[in-house]
Amino acid sequence: MWRPEPSKLKSVSPTEMNRLAKCALATAFERDPAFSALKRTNTFALLGTICHRILSGPRPGTRTKFEAVWSEHVAWAYSRLVASCSPFNPPVARQWPFYNQTKIRLRANLLNSASHQSKSGATQESWNETAIGVEQDLCGTPDKIIRFANGTIKVIEYKTGSVLIGGSLKPEIRRQMLLYAYLCNHKFDEWPTELAVYSFHDGWLRVEYTPSHAIDAAADAVRLRDKFNAAVENATTLDLAQPSPHNCLYCHFRTVCIPFQGALSADWAEYCTTIVGRIQRVDQGAYKSVRLFVEKSNMEQNASEATILRIPLQFEFHVGQLVCFDRLKPVSMDGILEMTWNSSCSITSPS
Ligand code: SF4
Structure with a gap:
């Protein structure tokens, strides 16, 4: 029977925390080199990566410049998809689900925010995709951190898909933002005044929180890591499985996952x-x-x-x-x- 034998986790990022909360066995497969080759990229992940790469680079101020930057990143993404899907031939980018919507919304966001920023002038410092961490336990890379002239801090995360479920923020997005708040407090010795998510699907959303919410989220992340590491030590990684239609939908390891196949x-x-x-x-x-x-x-x-x-x-x-x-x-x-x-x-x- 396939049983992953991964290395232990040191620090936990928001992405890892969400993966552990969903099904820690997937993390075990991913961290075992015997299975990690099963991990493939997909069109949804690549559209997200294209947006993040463009958002973290110099802003294309005109529609023509945007088209050039978009084409360059799509070509890069398509070559990654081809390599990942070999020996199959994936569809060209224009046929990917949500390709046009993502492109149009990103363009609108970039061209609008470019004109907004030039009028505002209130930003003192900003960091794009800067890794921050708390000793050995937690780490994360928010899409954008802005410190305004009055000293307040805002954290922004961009999402290409919908971030809502039943009209409320998805729990995994909230966990991610709370962890960023905790990490920012560690870095700046100050809690962010605003946590904001921009979804190309749902627009801007503000994440309401208190410091105790963020402290609890950080404690949960460490607890999940310790539970994972205990399973690695005791060779009981299969017991971490939480198979369900929702959890397994996009998992890369379904063909070797006995708990999934059993369920x-x-x-x-x-x-x-x-x-x-x-x-x-x-x-x-x-x-x-x-x-x-x-x-x-x-x-x-x-x-x-x-x-x-x-x-x-x-x-x-x-x-x-x-x-x-x-x-x-x-x-x-x-x-x-x-x-x-x-x-x-x-x-x-x-x-
Ligand atoms: S297939 Fe399902 S149960 Fe198996 S590792 Fe993936 S998410 Fe977990």
Whole structure:
């Protein structure tokens, strides 16, 4: 059975804290070199990275300059996606979900804030994506910290997607901002007067908080780290799993995660299909295809067998092997599916 044997965590960032709170087993997989290669980038993450890179660089003051900067960063992002998805060919950037919305909202934000900043003049100092930390325990990199002429401090975080759930700020975004407040207080010896999130989807949101909220969030982060490190020491990392449709939706390690595969069922209605099955036949033409006896899946129809098409020739299979195919695209209702550019496949237990 696959069980990650990661290194222990020293300091915890807001991203790591949220990952630990969601499912610490994913952190364990990520920190074990035997599994870390399964981690791939995706179009959502890349759109976010493009925005952060542009926002942290010199402001393109005109539409023409923005177009040039945007194209340059999109070309960089696409090359990363191609490398990450090999041997599959990912869609071109214009076909990525939310590509146009993200571009239009970023452009509006940059061109508007450029004119606003030139009128304001109230900023004394500002830091873009500057790492700050608290000894060995906590670290973080807020998108922007501004110290105004009157000494007050504002922390800004940019998000490309929605930051709301049921009309309220998502808990993970709130945790992130509280941790930034704690880190800023450590750096400047002063609590930020404003924590602000700019979402390209929801606009500006102010995060209300008190110092005790931030202190509690920091204590939670350290507690989560210590729990993770104890599991590493006791070789019980699989006990950290918290499989659920929400937690596992974007996880990179589904094809090797036994708790995920054990929990998988037709109730996990997702945009893609996962199948754990034993290989009964392998065929080869321009691509490979395999016929499986299905042991677990989230297929709506309770099929006992399935055929997977369009498997790149590099994949090696043997009859009788137990394998997991993830993020498959259904071709027909009778258990025929195909691999696409973001599909993956692993042997489900080491030989
Ligand atoms: S697949 Fe689910 S249970 Fe497994 S590591 Fe990922 S999030 Fe955790």
